[in-house]
Amino acid sequence: xxxxxxITQIASDAQERPLSTGEKFQLHTHIMMCxxxxxxxxxxxxxxxxxxxxxxxEGQENQKGGE
Ligand SMILES: [Zn+2]
Numbered sequence: 001x002x003x004x005x006x007i008t009q010i011a012s013d014a015q016e017r018p019l020s021t022g023e024k025f026q027l028h029t030h031i032m033m034c035x036x037x038x039x040x041x042x043x044x045x046x047x048x049x050x051x052x053x054x055x056x057x058e059g060q061e062n063q064k065g066g067e
Pocket of ligand 1: 004
């Protein structure tokens with residue numbers, strides 16, 4: 001079982017690169033049980049979605065719809 005520090009590291013990595021199956025498993029089993037890491041993961045997720053949305057708006061300002 002990984003500790004919280006490792007899990008938050010994986011959660012951050014998840015925003016930068018695709019996780020391996022093992023990492024995903026560790027992350028998801030941990031955040032199911034750990035409130036702190038779940039909150040952290042949610043935050044990184046929200047942040048990354050915001051960043052992606054911003055990038056999308058910047059990169060595709062002339063295009064509508066899609067996806
Ligand atoms: Zn934790």
